[in-house]
Amino acid sequence: MKHQQIHPDNDVDRLGQQLSAKLSTASLDLGHDISERLRIARQLALKSRPPVVIMQRRMAGSVQSQGTLTGTPEEGLNLWSIFASALPILALVLGLLVLQDMQSDDVTSDIARIDAALLTDELPPDAYTDPGFVQFLKLQLVRTAAND
Template identity: 35%
Template sequence: MKHLDDQLTQTQADQFGQASAALLRQGAHTIPQNIKDRLYAARMKALSVKKPEKVRIQKQVLAGSGRNWTSGSSSTWDTLGWIAPLVVLVFGLIGIAQWQDDSRINDIAEVDAALLSDDVPPDAYADSGFMAFLKNGPLSESDSPSDTIQSK
């Protein structure tokens, strides 16, 4: 028993279908008109009460995700959707770090320029007596050494 002998080729199936359709057409001509009318009415009634077929649509979605990670179909836009903010964040952090470094360097340069362009030597700023002098301000006229010299 071979199963291949039981199967029809495509050509044989087409020939069988055409022969069956021809026999049905011939049989339809021999059916009385009142039976044809009843068959037509029954067919129309069956079509009118036929329920529409429900179409089932499956869409896999992970909770809290706008993208279906399990589908395996990853487009360029989906990839850019999470890479682009990451790249912007990295470049933003690099820019902020660079700006802070430049700001610190500029502050140090201002202090260095002020110390080097001043008449007072930088060692004087380390002296506690000089710091007290700066806090108290310049000597008043009565305390000036020239008044004590003139009175003698």
């Protein structure tokens, strides 16, 4: 189902033009002093009107009838917008790679310490099958690291 975009600004402009035409035809029958006061009032109203640039900015970021936001029509994909969009993704990927590298180094160094402790100690063969032996080795490594 296609929604038709309704532009209330066009309706307001059309209504303003119709009203202006009716006022212009009705002002022909007025006297000179009244028409001069109306002319001065119109000039004051035009001076107090906000500049066109501000009104275009308001219309550029408006909400449509479907509830979607619209940007400026000249907004496109330029080099800076592509770079700004890709920068957070690039930072995330680099952060994940650094974390993975750090974790793999920690695991590798733990395994190397355990292997070195196993190869340098004289233990009975039953000790290697004990489930708490790895915990014992880790405690020994922590104690020796604290003593160094």
